[in-house]
Amino acid sequence: MATMNIQATLHTIGLFDGADAGFFDSMAAKARVIEAEKGQILFIHEDKAESFYLITRGWIKLFRETLDGAQAVVDILTTGHLFGETSLFQDDLYPYSAEAAEASQIIALPLSVLKEEIEKNPKLALTMLSAMARYRKQQDQELEHRILQNAPQRIGCFLLRLADQNKSGPVTIHLPYDKTLVASRLGMQPETFSRALGKLKDATGITVKGATIEMDSLEQLSQYSCMACSSEFPCKDLKSAKSV
Numbered sequence: 001m002a003t004m005n006i007q008a009t010l011h012t013i014g015l016f017d018g019a020d021a022g023f024f025d026s027m028a029a030k031a032r033v034i035e036a037e038k039g040q041i042l043f044i045h046e047d048k049a050e051s052f053y054l055i056t057r058g059w060i061k062l063f064r065e066t067l068d069g070a071q072a073v074v075d076i077l078t079t080g081h082l083f084g085e086t087s088l089f090q091d092d093l094y095p096y097s098a099e100a101a102e103a104s105q106i107i108a109l110p111l112s113v114l115k116e117e118i119e120k121n122p123k124l125a126l127t128m129l130s131a132m133a134r135y136r137k138q139q140d141q142e143l144e145h146r147i148l149q150n151a152p153q154r155i156g157c158f159l160l161r162l163a164d165q166n167k168s169g170p171v172t173i174h175l176p177y178d179k180t181l182v183a184s185r186l187g188m189q190p191e192t193f194s195r196a197l198g199k200l201k202d203a204t205g206i207t208v209k210g211a212t213i214e215m216d217s218l219e220q221l222s223q224y225s226c227m228a229c230s231s232e233f234p235c236k237d238l239k240s241a242k243s244v
Contacts, residue, residue, distance in 0.1 A: 006031050006107060009056065015082060015131055018123045023113065032108040036060075036100035045097045049087035051108040055079050058104025059176040062096045073184045076101060076176065078162065086132060088115055101176045149225070151196035152203060154186050156225030159206075163218055173213040200224075 007028045010016060016023070032051075036042065042053065045064050053060075055077055062074040062083060074096045077083055087094050088111060118125045138161075149157065162173050175182055183193035197208060204221050207214040215221060 006033075009054070009107070010109075012080075013054065013082065015085075015127055016124070017127060019117055019121060023117045023121075026113045027109055030110045030113060034106050034108055036104045036106060038100055038102045040100045042098040042100070042106070043084070043094050045095070046093045049084060049092050049094050049111055052082060052084035052087070052111055052114065053098070054107045054109065055081050055083075056105045056107060058106075059101040059181075060104060060106065061099045061101045061181060063099065064096050071184075073181065076181055076185050078174075085111070085114060085128070087111065088118070089132075101178060101181055151186075151188060151192055152200035153225045153227075154188075155182075155193070155196055155200050156204065156221050158182070158186060159213060160218065160222060160225060169217060171215050171218055175211045175213065177211050179211075 007024050010024050010027055033056075034042075034053075036058070042060070043049070057079060060077050060081075060083060062077065063071045064074060065071055083098060084094060092111070118128070159173055163171050179193060180190045183190045186193065188196065200206065201208055204224050205215065206221065
């Protein structure tokens with residue numbers, strides 16, 4: 001990817017709104033495009049953080065390992081999401097491990113340039129804190145969902161966060177090929193996920209074709225998934241929580 005293309009991509013990231021032109025020049029000059037194979041580890045929990053990342057294609061799994069070696073999935077992220085940047089506020093250590101859930105393309109960006117911009121640009125610091133607060137709100141609502149929502153509704157909420165909420169008409173969402181990963185992210189067993197996806201299909205009319213989900217519009221999915229939430233259509237409010 002050429003430098004100018006990287007600059008254009010960076011300008012689409014809301015987190016960087018208000019950053020100086022020199023920030024984008026420095027970021028693009030030091031950026032690295034990584035073609036990650038499925039299963040490739042990008043970094044390990046508590047590694048020294050020197051880069052943060054922007055996903056331009058594919059899926060990335062964020063996780064921690066338990067004492068007995070099992071993985072606790074923190075999140076799975078797709079195109080347009082940043083990850084690793086909050087290590088600036090966590091002693092420059094990554095708070096989780098990151099692995100490519102499928103063949104993915106990501107841009108590695110220097111944390112040193114971001115740190116310099118934050119120090120001289122308070123607006124960017126406030127934007128980052130706001131993004132972190134939105135993500136924390138998403139986590140709080142997911143805890144609520146574990147209690148109030150049934151399994152199909154939790155899957156619906158997950159799909160809504162992947163969709164373009166401003167788009168009208170038909171919507172297509174591509175999931176990772178490994179459905180077990182999505183099930184783990186939602187706190188379900190794989191067999192529970194499969195049954196719940198079938199029930200969601202019956203309740204909302206979505207079409208499931210392998211790893212692709214299609215629907216005529218988001219309205220019916222929103223109404224079904226959000227009826228057990230404490231606020232109306234909360235997934236729309238959390239769509240912009242792309243900073244992790």
